[in-house]
Amino acid sequence: MKRFRDPVFALIVYGIGLIIISFGYYFIPNDLKNIVNYISITGTFSSVYGILVAYAQIMSVRETAENTKLKIEKSNKRVMKILSVSDLSKAIKIIPEIQNYLSADKDESALMRLKDLKGILLNLKFIKDIEELTSDEKFVDALNELSIHSANLSKAMMGTKTGLNKSKIISDLDNIENQLNEFEGYLKYGNYD
Amino acid sequence: MIEKKYRDLIDKLIQKSLMKKVSWNKSSRETEYYVHFKKGSFTVDNWVNDSSVYVDFTLRNANGIEIVSQTFEKESNPEEFNYLFKLYKAAEESYIKVDETISSIINELDEEDTVGKDEEDVLPF
Structure with a gap:
């Protein structure tokens, strides 16, 4: 989780996820393939990923704070x-x-x-x-x-x-x-x- | 006047000392005896000063801080003096093992064997 505090790592994972989503988009039925649906799928992915990264970062900060407290004690x-x-x-x-x-x-x-x-x-x-x-x-x-x-x-x-x-x-x-x-x-x- | 809570404590100490179930120790005064508890200590002393006879007790907590210390003079406070002196005597007898010594000597005297030792047998060398 700590690694998600590194913006480069978070961006790389986001990029990989985006590629996988785009690859998945390739397999959906042709009548659903349009720019609006593509934006909607990648937008949903971006939102979910954003929430997950935020959660991971909060957890990581909490872990660091607890470790610091333990070390001080x-x-x-x-x-x-x-x-x-x-x-x-x-x-x-x-x-x-x-x-x-x-x-x-x-x-x-x-x-x-x-x-x-x-x-x-x-x-x-x-x-x-x-x-x-x-x-x-x-x-x-x-x-x-x-x-x-x-x-x-x-x-x-x-x-x-x-x-x-x-x-x-x-x-x-x-x-x-x-x-x-x-x-x-x-x-x-x-x-x- | 000894407060009831201390009187209860002293009663119990007298009772237990007479039953030989209290380990009294001698303090740095020739006439003072003390007993350690898990959370403190109790001392009892009897002494003469300017021809007056006194008896006192002190109760200390686990930090060695005095909780109560009371002194009674025989002439001016005979009732409290005699009461506390009973504890003092019980502590003294318990410390110097009066009863144990007497009963051991009586047992020795009751035996058929000769008692006592010749002077040359006293030292082991």
Whole structure:
């Protein structure tokens, strides 16, 4: 159908059709052979052919539009995937930073980075294309653990609650790092499209 | 005052915890326990601050955002405190496996064999 968008091709087909019609005209009874009937036959052919070409062109344009839409969607998905991988890499890099701050008793900095980490993971939840990954129980658990740890760290800093176990935060962060690495690998190299 | 919907949730948690059907975990606080759900988490904590005893619970959604968090002091709010403390005790016992440990020890004591290990047998090397 796409070929009918080419005027030369459409004209060639029209010419061939006209020759076939003229050839057919040769076989009609002699008393019907006159210029009016010839014009009427070729006119009918031209009209029908015109409608068919118009239809073919409309279909072809629609097909092209749909293909373009699909390509745009695919490219958007790819961009979102790249952004997600980049956000995950950023999150993974923050984890050792938080662990170092906690080990060095720099609680304010640790809390700030914990919140950054939570923010990045939370933003990933709003990317529809990776919804399957972010609605995974492990991801939900990681977000909740980060929230619990930041609340506890914040309360310990304010002095409303004592008895914070920083080594538990550090070990949980190790687990979260492993899970995020798994997600990143899946997005990068898995069949996630 | 705990709202009815949260009270229903806590009732169910107490019931299920007593039946040993809730996997409680310890959080980054020595006295806090939490449980993960498919769409969120629940924490319960009991602590002492300036000689006052408190118990609290926090419910979070799937994004880790707090839905509700309530704290009760023993002296000023004994009814709510005792109610929530029941859940806290159930969570603690479930986490440290009190009943399982006691019943395992009783079973061991009921057997004819000698219980306990000599000091030199404790380490495998």
